[in-house]
Amino acid sequence: MESGLSSLLSVSIDFETSHLFFPTIIHWIMAGLFVLILVTKVVPFLAEVKRGERTLPIVGEPMDAFRFFGTLVLIVAYFYLMAVVGNLFPYTGYGFLFVSMAFVLLMSLMYMHEWTKKAVTIVVINAVVAPGLAWFILAKLFNITLP
Amino acid sequence: MEFLSLLDITFFLLAGFGALIGIIFGAIPGMTATMAVAVCLPLTYALGLHHGLALLLGLYVGGISGGMVPAVLLNIPGTPSSITTTFDGYPMARKGEGEKALRVSVIASVVGGLISAAVLFLFAPMLADFSIKFSYVEKFLIILLALSVIASLSSSMLVGIFSGVIGIWLSLIGDYSISDGGNGKTRLMFDFMEPYLFEGFSLLPVLIGIFGISTILLEAEKGVKSDLSNERIKFGKGGGFSLSIFKGRLTNLVRSSFIGTFVGMLPGVGGSAASVLAYTQEKNLSRDSSEMGKGAPQGLVASESANNALTGGALIPLLSLGIPGDSTTAVLIGAFTLQGIQVGPLFIPENSETWYIMMTALVFANIVMFFLMFYAIKHIAKVVMVPKHILYPIIVMMCVVGAYAINYGIMFDVWTLLIFGILGYLIQKIGLEVAPLIIGFILGSQAEVYFVKSLESFGTLSIFFTKSPIAIVLWLLILASVVFSIVMGLKSRARHSQEFTTDRSASRLDKKELS
Amino acid sequence: MKFPKTIVGLGSAAMMMSVAFGAGVAQAADGPLRGNVRVVIGSTSTGGDTYQNSSIVVDQLAEHLDLNMKVDAVGASAAFRALDRDSRGNTLMIFHDQSYLGYLYGVQGYDNIFEKYTVGPTVAINPGNAYLVPKDSPYETLDDIIAAAGDGETVRVAIQPGGVSEIGFSALKNAISIEHPGMEDNLVAVNTGSQSDKNQQLFDGQADVINGTVQANEQYTRLSEDDQKAMRFVWLTARQGTIQQAPENGLGQTSREQLLEFVEPNVTVTMGGDETFTFDKEFFFLYNKDMDPAIVEQIDEALTEIYAEGEIQEIQKNSFFIPNFKPSEQASEYLYDKMSRYEGIIENIK
Incomplete structure (x- = not known):
C-alpha cells in the first residue's frame, strides 16, 4: 500500500519535454472548468436569451459604433505609423513625437461632444504640448529609447 | 557614528529629489520604479557611491509609492505591485472618495516602508539565513497561497477560478526560459508567432492594456459622455478623510507590512506577489471583509503597506546575500558594481558606513515621500476633473511610452497593449473576471518554474507535503484560505437569495399600490 | 513607390520639423556611421556584466565618434531580431560566447552567428x-x-x-x-x-x-x-x-x-591528447550581415585608437574585466576557432 501510494505520487520529468509538463496540466484543468461553466452558466444563459429575457453581450447591446470602432482604428493606425515614421529617423523618438501629436489631436476631436472654438483651441494646444513634453523629458532628458 | 560626517545637504537633497522623480515615474501609467532607477543609474557614476545610493533609494521608494495614484484614480496600476490597490481604490474614486483613498494609501505606504526599513536594519543577516530555507517547494506553496485569493475575489467562484486559470495559461505562452533553468523551448503558439512571442507577453504591457486600454474601449462604446460623478467628488477638508479610518486596522497594517517585507525578501518571488498575498490574508483573516473589492479602505491598507514594505524586504537578500529580491534591486546591483563594490554575505560587516548611509537614505526617502504625497494629493486627485477627451488620448500615449520602454524598446510590447485591451474588453463583456485573470497571469509562470523544478529535483508529488515544517505551515494557510472562501461564497449566496426574495415581495407591494 | 503618399508627406513634415528642432540628431562630421546609434545586448539585466561592459565600451565610442549611442538591455531573442531588421548601422549588438554556445547546444532562437551576422571586434573578457x-x-x-x-x-x-x-x-x-x-x-x-x-x-x-x-x-x-x-x-x-x-x-x-591557484597548471581539464580545456567569457560586437563594411572599419579604427589611449583598460580593470581588443577580422577568425573546439566537446558527450 505504502509503495503503491509513493509510486502513484512519483513523477519523472524529461528535461527535453519539460516545457510541456505544466501547460498540459493547465489544459486539463481549463477544459474541466470550461465544461462545468458551459453546463451551469452558458446553457441557462442561452436559454434565457432564447426566451427573450436577456440579450447577448456585445451584439445585443446598444453601442456608439462611431467612437468605438473609431478608437480601434485610431489606435491601430497610431501603433503602426509610429514604427514606420520612427524607422525613417532611427532612434530619435520622432516617430513617437509626430504620430502622437496627430493621434492625440484626432482622438480628442473624436471624443469631444460640443465643438466650441475654445474647446478646439485647448485640444490643439494639448495635442502639441503633451507629446512634445513627454518626448523632451523622456527621450532627451532621460535618454529613453522611443520609437 | 562616523558615517554622520558623510551626510551632507546634497545627500538629503538627492534622496528627496529621487523620491519626487520616483513618484512622478510611478504615477505615470506604464512607468515603473525599475525604469526610474534604470534611467538614473548612469548618473550615479558621477555622483559617487553614497550620493548615488541616496538618489536611487529615493527613486525606488518614490516609484513604488507613486503607483497608487493611477491605480486609484484611473484604475490602471502604475506599477505591477499596485494591482491590488485598484480593487478598492478605483471603486472609492468612483464614489467620489478618490482623495480619501489616496490619503489612506499614503499613510499605509509610509508605515509599510518604515516597518520594512526597521526589519531590514535589525534583522537583515538573520533573515537572509531564514530566506534560504525556502527552496523551490516552499516558493511554489507561497505562490499557491497567493493564487488562492482568486477563489474569494470573484463574485462567482467557478467563473473566478476559470478566469484565473486562463490567466495562468496566458502567462505560459512563450519559451520555458533558460534563465529559469528551463529548456528554452516555446509552447502554446504557432511558428509564425515566434519572432514576436518568443519570450511571451510581458507583464507591464499586459497590465496597462487590460486595465487602461480596455477601460477606454468600454467608455468609447458608451460614447465618452462626461461623467456626472465628477461633481460628486468630495474636495477640501481631506475629502472625507480622518485618521479614524485606521481604527481597528492596525493589525492589518502591521501584518501586511510584514508580509510585504517577507515576500520581498524571497529572491524571485518578489514584486506583485507581495501585495496580492497581503490582500489575500486581509480578506481571509479580518472580521468583516465582505466590502473588499467594492471600495473598502482596508483593502488599500493591505495592498499599499505591503507593496512599500517590499522595498526594505527586497534589500535584505541584496545586501546580505548579494541577490536581488525584485526587479528594481536587480538594477540597483549595477550601482554597486559601477563603483567596484561587491554585494554579498560580507557586504554589511565590511561596508558598515555604506550600510548606515543606505538606511538613512531609505528612512529619509520614505518620510519625504509621505510629505510630498500627502500634501500634493489635493491637487493630484483633480486629475479626474480633466475632461475625458483630453485625458484619454494622453493615457493611451503614456501607456505606449511605458510599454515600449519597459523592455528597453520593443515594438511588440506596444501591440500587446492593444491585444490585451481588446481581450480585457471582451472578458468583461462575456462575464469573465479581470482581477483573477490578471493575478493568474502574474503568478502563473513562477508557479510553473517552482512546481516543475521541485518535481525535477525530488521526483515525487509527496515532497510538497514532507519537505519541511515550513511547507506544512503553508499548507495550513492555503487550506484556511480555501475553506474561508467557500464559507464566504455560501454566505453571500444565502444573502443574495434573501435579498432576491425581499426584492420580489417589495415589487409585489408596488404592484398592489398601483392597482 | 515604397510608402503611401500621406506617410511621405508626414515624413517630410517631420523632416522639416527636425531641422527646426536643431541639434536633435548628432551628426558625425565624417564617417559612414551617422545619426543615433542603438546598441542592443543579449541580456535583459542592467545590473549584469554584459550591460556594464557594453556601456563602458559604448560610452567611449560615442565620445570618440561624437555620436549619440545608447545601450538597451533587450535580451538575446529581441536583440537578434532588432539586428536582423536594420542594415543601416543604426542598430549594433554586443554579446558574449553565449551567442554561439546557444547555437551549439541547439537552443531555440539561436542561429549560427558566423553565417547570419558579421562578427565584430572583441572588447573584453570576464574572467570570473x-x-x-x-x-x-x-x-x-x-x-x-x-x-x-x-x-x-x-x-x-x-x-x-x-x-x-x-x-x-x-x-x-x-x-x-x-x-x-x-x-x-x-x-x-x-x-x-x-x-x-x-x-x-x-x-x-x-x-x-x-x-x-x-x-x-x-x-x-x-x-x-x-x-x-x-x-x-x-x-x-x-x-x-x-x-x-x-x-x-x-x-x-x-x-x-x-x-x-584555480587555473592551469594547478587545475587542468583534459580535452584528449595534449589539449586542455579553458574558457574565457569574451564580449564582442555583432553586426547585420548587410551593413556597410565601411562602418565595420570605422568602428575597428575608433576602437584601435581608444585602446591605444589606454584609458579604457583602466576602467575595465576597475570593474574586473580584462581588456581584450581584437579588430573584426581577427576576432571573427579567433572566435570561429574557439567555437569549433567546443563543438568537438559537445559532440563527444552527446
Whole structure:
C-alpha cells in the first residue's frame, strides 16, 4: 500500500519535454472548468436569451459604433505609423513625437461632444504640448529609447 | 557614528529629489520604479557611491509609492505591485472618495516602508539565513497561497477560478526560459508567432492594456459622455478623510507590512506577489471583509503597506546575500558594481558606513515621500476633473511610452497593449473576471518554474507535503484560505437569495399600490 | 513607390520639423556611421556584466565618434531580431560566447552567428566563470570530482542549461569520459536558473558542485566553515594568461595570487591528447550581415585608437574585466576557432 501510494505520487520529468509538463496540466484543468461553466452558466444563459429575457453581450447591446470602432482604428493606425515614421529617423523618438501629436489631436476631436472654438483651441494646444513634453523629458532628458 | 560626517545637504537633497522623480515615474501609467532607477543609474557614476545610493533609494521608494495614484484614480496600476490597490481604490474614486483613498494609501505606504526599513536594519543577516530555507517547494506553496485569493475575489467562484486559470495559461505562452533553468523551448503558439512571442507577453504591457486600454474601449462604446460623478467628488477638508479610518486596522497594517517585507525578501518571488498575498490574508483573516473589492479602505491598507514594505524586504537578500529580491534591486546591483563594490554575505560587516548611509537614505526617502504625497494629493486627485477627451488620448500615449520602454524598446510590447485591451474588453463583456485573470497571469509562470523544478529535483508529488515544517505551515494557510472562501461564497449566496426574495415581495407591494 | 503618399508627406513634415528642432540628431562630421546609434545586448539585466561592459565600451565610442549611442538591455531573442531588421548601422549588438554556445547546444532562437551576422571586434573578457563546492565538501580539488565520478559516485552540478554556464560542465564530462570511459554519466546536470537558484541548490543539498562567478561568489568563499552558506572555489575556467592580467589585488579580499591557484597548471581539464580545456567569457560586437563594411572599419579604427589611449583598460580593470581588443577580422577568425573546439566537446558527450 505504502509503495503503491509513493509510486502513484512519483513523477519523472524529461528535461527535453519539460516545457510541456505544466501547460498540459493547465489544459486539463481549463477544459474541466470550461465544461462545468458551459453546463451551469452558458446553457441557462442561452436559454434565457432564447426566451427573450436577456440579450447577448456585445451584439445585443446598444453601442456608439462611431467612437468605438473609431478608437480601434485610431489606435491601430497610431501603433503602426509610429514604427514606420520612427524607422525613417532611427532612434530619435520622432516617430513617437509626430504620430502622437496627430493621434492625440484626432482622438480628442473624436471624443469631444460640443465643438466650441475654445474647446478646439485647448485640444490643439494639448495635442502639441503633451507629446512634445513627454518626448523632451523622456527621450532627451532621460535618454529613453522611443520609437 | 562616523558615517554622520558623510551626510551632507546634497545627500538629503538627492534622496528627496529621487523620491519626487520616483513618484512622478510611478504615477505615470506604464512607468515603473525599475525604469526610474534604470534611467538614473548612469548618473550615479558621477555622483559617487553614497550620493548615488541616496538618489536611487529615493527613486525606488518614490516609484513604488507613486503607483497608487493611477491605480486609484484611473484604475490602471502604475506599477505591477499596485494591482491590488485598484480593487478598492478605483471603486472609492468612483464614489467620489478618490482623495480619501489616496490619503489612506499614503499613510499605509509610509508605515509599510518604515516597518520594512526597521526589519531590514535589525534583522537583515538573520533573515537572509531564514530566506534560504525556502527552496523551490516552499516558493511554489507561497505562490499557491497567493493564487488562492482568486477563489474569494470573484463574485462567482467557478467563473473566478476559470478566469484565473486562463490567466495562468496566458502567462505560459512563450519559451520555458533558460534563465529559469528551463529548456528554452516555446509552447502554446504557432511558428509564425515566434519572432514576436518568443519570450511571451510581458507583464507591464499586459497590465496597462487590460486595465487602461480596455477601460477606454468600454467608455468609447458608451460614447465618452462626461461623467456626472465628477461633481460628486468630495474636495477640501481631506475629502472625507480622518485618521479614524485606521481604527481597528492596525493589525492589518502591521501584518501586511510584514508580509510585504517577507515576500520581498524571497529572491524571485518578489514584486506583485507581495501585495496580492497581503490582500489575500486581509480578506481571509479580518472580521468583516465582505466590502473588499467594492471600495473598502482596508483593502488599500493591505495592498499599499505591503507593496512599500517590499522595498526594505527586497534589500535584505541584496545586501546580505548579494541577490536581488525584485526587479528594481536587480538594477540597483549595477550601482554597486559601477563603483567596484561587491554585494554579498560580507557586504554589511565590511561596508558598515555604506550600510548606515543606505538606511538613512531609505528612512529619509520614505518620510519625504509621505510629505510630498500627502500634501500634493489635493491637487493630484483633480486629475479626474480633466475632461475625458483630453485625458484619454494622453493615457493611451503614456501607456505606449511605458510599454515600449519597459523592455528597453520593443515594438511588440506596444501591440500587446492593444491585444490585451481588446481581450480585457471582451472578458468583461462575456462575464469573465479581470482581477483573477490578471493575478493568474502574474503568478502563473513562477508557479510553473517552482512546481516543475521541485518535481525535477525530488521526483515525487509527496515532497510538497514532507519537505519541511515550513511547507506544512503553508499548507495550513492555503487550506484556511480555501475553506474561508467557500464559507464566504455560501454566505453571500444565502444573502443574495434573501435579498432576491425581499426584492420580489417589495415589487409585489408596488404592484398592489398601483392597482 | 515604397510608402503611401500621406506617410511621405508626414515624413517630410517631420523632416522639416527636425531641422527646426536643431541639434536633435548628432551628426558625425565624417564617417559612414551617422545619426543615433542603438546598441542592443543579449541580456535583459542592467545590473549584469554584459550591460556594464557594453556601456563602458559604448560610452567611449560615442565620445570618440561624437555620436549619440545608447545601450538597451533587450535580451538575446529581441536583440537578434532588432539586428536582423536594420542594415543601416543604426542598430549594433554586443554579446558574449553565449551567442554561439546557444547555437551549439541547439537552443531555440539561436542561429549560427558566423553565417547570419558579421562578427565584430572583441572588447573584453570576464574572467570570473567559476565552479564551487560547499566549504565542507569532501571534494578538495577538481581532480577529486573527476576521480569520484570515475569511481561510480554521482556528482550533481547546478548549471543554467544551454550556454556559458554549461560549457565547463560539458568539458568536465568530456574529461571524465576520456579518463574513465563509460563513467561520464555519473556527472549529472541540475538544470536551474539564476545565480541565486544555483546557490540555493547548494544550500538545499540538491547539488554537490555549482557554476558561479568570482564576482558573485567571492564573499561566500570567505564565510567560516560552520556557516551553511560557505563555499570554496575548485576551478576557474579562464586561461592562466587571462587571470595574470587581473589587478594584483584581485577581487574583494581574494588576491590574484589566490585566484591563480584555480587555473592551469594547478587545475587542468583534459580535452584528449595534449589539449586542455579553458574558457574565457569574451564580449564582442555583432553586426547585420548587410551593413556597410565601411562602418565595420570605422568602428575597428575608433576602437584601435581608444585602446591605444589606454584609458579604457583602466576602467575595465576597475570593474574586473580584462581588456581584450581584437579588430573584426581577427576576432571573427579567433572566435570561429574557439567555437569549433567546443563543438568537438559537445559532440563527444552527446
